[in-house]
Amino acid sequence: MAPSTSSTVNLNINGEKHTLSVDHRTTLLDALRERLDLTGTKKGCDQGQCGACTVLVDGRRTVSCLQLAVASDRREITTVEGLAEGDRLHPVQQAFLDLDGFQCGYCTPGQICSAVALIEEHAAGWPSAVTEDVRPQAGPPPLTPEEIRERMSGNLCRCAAYVQIVEAVAHAAAGTRTEAGEAAA
Numbered sequence: 001m002a003p004s005t006s007s008t009v010n011l012n013i014n015g016e017k018h019t020l021s022v023d024h025r026t027t028l029l030d031a032l033r034e035r036l037d038l039t040g041t042k043k044g045c046d047q048g049q050c051g052a053c054t055v056l057v058d059g060r061r062t063v064s065c066l067q068l069a070v071a072s073d074r075r076e077i078t079t080v081e082g083l084a085e086g087d088r089l090h091p092v093q094q095a096f097l098d099l100d101g102f103q104c105g106y107c108t109p110g111q112i113c114s115a116v117a118l119i120e121e122h123a124a125g126w127p128s129a130v131t132e133d134v135r136p137q138a139g140p141p142p143l144t145p146e147e148i149r150e151r152m153s154g155n156l157c158r159c160a161a162y163v164q165i166v167e168a169v170a171h172a173a174a175g176t177r178t179e180a181g182e183a184a185a
């Protein structure tokens, strides 16, 4: 008997469970867009170079064009559709809107998902390639424009809205820090 070329996967997406039979070659990106109609996640290069397809898998940034759907079985996936709470946009979405962090908008869902994870990674003290003091006791480095540019370097924007994107990420990160400080006070 020929080996099966498809499998059943359970995808937990934006808090909802989906059970699908997928060809083993199906990427997470194609499963989201073609099978589940979650078209917020965009296909740019389809080869891991542009970041347009970025989603969060177990909270980590992932280019969904390079991840197979079968490798996403039982993982927690967040797409741009899962960031807002009802009518209330996620602070990163709001910052992109308020600070014009986009032009055509095609790269924007990936930029936003990436920025959401960036802010969490930074708050957790993860260094980047441009962090000067990487000792754990040094704590998170200041989130300078250089840090943001480096940490967002996997997300390309063909409209070159980079100046506003960096401002939007900095604004959202500052708001998150303020909220965390107020909650702790």
Ligand code: FES
Pocket (backbone or CB within 6 Å): 042, 043, 044, 045, 046, 047, 048, 049, 050, 051, 052, 053, 054, 063, 064, 065, 066
């Ligand atoms: S579409 Fe996935 S990185 Fe470009």
Ligand code: FES
Pocket (backbone or CB within 6 Å): 101, 102, 103, 104, 105, 106, 107, 108, 156, 157, 158, 159, 160, 161
């Ligand atoms: S806003 Fe057009 S590609 Fe980024």
